[in-house]
Amino acid sequence: MNRIFVRGLGAVSPAGWGVPALREALRRGEPLPLRVLERPTWPKPLLVREVPAPTSRPAFLAHPRLRRSTVIGQYAAGAAVEAIGAAGMVAGARVGLVVCLQSGCVQYSCRFFEEVLKDAATASPLLFPETVHAAPASHIAAVVPEVARATTLVGDPGTFLQGLATAADWVREGAVDLGLVVGAEETDWHHSEAAWHLDHGLVLGSGAGAVVLGCEPGLSPVAALTAVTDSFPYEAGQNRHWAAQGMRRSLPAGAADELLCEGTLELGRVDRPEREAWTDWPGPRLRPKTVLGDGLVAGAAWQVVAACDAVASGNCMACNVSVVGCNQQAIGARVERA
């Protein structure tokens, strides 16, 4: 049978640090509190959902590599460490790491560029390396020493599912023993304003989600990943509606005891292609972004984590994950009981 086992999950989200916090927030289903971001140059505020400080400082944050890293590196490492810890890794296992981002390290990028504009001669060499998309993967590899191979993919939220497929290929081929896929994002006012230009109703969220895949179920598999659909790109003459319909047709029709984990946000224009693709879904639905905000690639990671967690908890037999990204692709995945 074609299946890859989900061995561990991790999440850092506006609900808090850890999968239990995410689970509880989604169970309540109430939108998490908003934070107002001051926009220094314009009085109109921007709203975001940010990760709260951890109740106790996780041990991995004491690692020298994370002491001055940007928060996206800390979120990514937090989700990765939780997922790897849950995966029950045996000694000597080789981990393949795929980190997925859309906006990436925006905080340090903006800080560094501000310094460049003030005086390029004195811009901080400590900030610049943290602006690189590959920085979070490097930090994760520092705290998860079993990482033997790594890559970073950039794109719209569907990129997280492309990352899942890449990691699944790696473990299937035996290139690595476990695949660790991490989606992460952070926010700042520049980033939020850029998003505001694309849709005034968008509320961004920060954090990370992580999934560990393996060919073997391990001692306590969370779920089985049974499909990642093709990517349905937005091309000339083939828009988000076409792509969403293509993705939907690639996944099973569903049943009353199956869950649909959507990427909708309660924004009519943005959500329409995805809503129309799933009008005939017969089972219950879960909409993590309405609780957590739009975490971009991290948001897609939370969807997958929530789907796997729902299957593992016995709430459903299977779950389809639907990601209709903002500017690249529609892509879906399916998880079932292990």
Added chain:
Amino acid sequence: MLFLPPQRSAEPPRVVVTGAGIVTALGIGWQDNAEGFRSGRTAFGPVTLFDVSRQRVKTAAQVRLPDHLPPTRLGPRQVARLDRAAKMLLLATREAWTQCGWEPGVEAPFVVGTTAGGMALGEDLFLQMTQTPGRHHLQATRALHYQPQVQARSVACALGFRGPITIVSTACASGADALGQAWESLRRGHATRALAGGYDALCRLVFAGFDSLQALSPTTCRPFDAARDGLALGEGAAVLALETLDSAKRRDATILAEIIGYGSAIDRYHLTQPHPQGEAALAAMTRACATAGLGPESIDYLNAHGTGTPLNDSAEATAIHRWAGAHEANLPVSSTKAGIGHLLGAAGAVEAVACLMALRGGWLPPEPAFATPDAACAFPVVREPRAATIQTALSNSFGFGGVNAVLILRRWA
């Protein structure tokens, strides 16, 4: 389904190159670049794209873009949205696309490496936000089009090919990693054709970043020279049309070369510095050779990552020494960064095309400024233009963040 490959034979298909496009400061297209690499021409000059008056270093290898892009399927408004980086990607992809002769509308995954995407547009977005807040003219366009997946989508629309887009961002290994991931994808049977490569344009943030690290050479970029004092930045793009050998033969296509090996490893030592013993570089070269089914003695030319920084070159030289063993003394090595600078996300793809040119042209790209070998270099660095029949070339690409990617190309006879 992406991770459920179709039924395929036990042996993965061979993957060949049937098109190549390149844009560097040496010129636009194969001919100018091949002549430049063959003769060891350098293309550095004062930076004119942005203000560098407060920078320690004020030179780079800038691309001279044509005043008008060649006609494509894009309308004037779409063309107007393309920034410098997207134009380079379009020019390189168009050359590869034209050369491979694929039919319009073909399904071909587009795997692109970049570090900065449309960062210049991102800088404009930032400047308008902070300097004229409340003025929103063109901000939505900038917010959308600085994203690399949107730039890649524009290129696919311009040329009329279809398929999924994957953006690989493993810093200076991005271009090689993109080619390697596309190569793996074809061997898995996910597709029979793919376009893959890398691109990056010079921009203020990245230039200032390398300057802040004091990584830029205030004199001349001299990879592996004992007196080397840093790297030089450049810009450009390169794209290869990859397809399975069966597909190329069915079409009776001209085959430029075969990609036979790819290896990747992660260096956990430091965010920006390589392990002094070149552990990950050694692992990546070893893995690439394993996938190619070759030993180091079968490699006829090594295109080094060779940035010209003291730490990178000594670590790479150590890794080559450990990997090549006795073959090292007979292995010609050079870094084409000596002529065109470090192209960051484009570097690995451009250097793969340089290897392709060397394989087809029968020459080795020299480093004219190289004078005195570093103590760690026991291999011969190519100093002067010379003819050589090479069957197999290996190209190293190492990135910030530690991803090391290695490609092996074989001459198609």
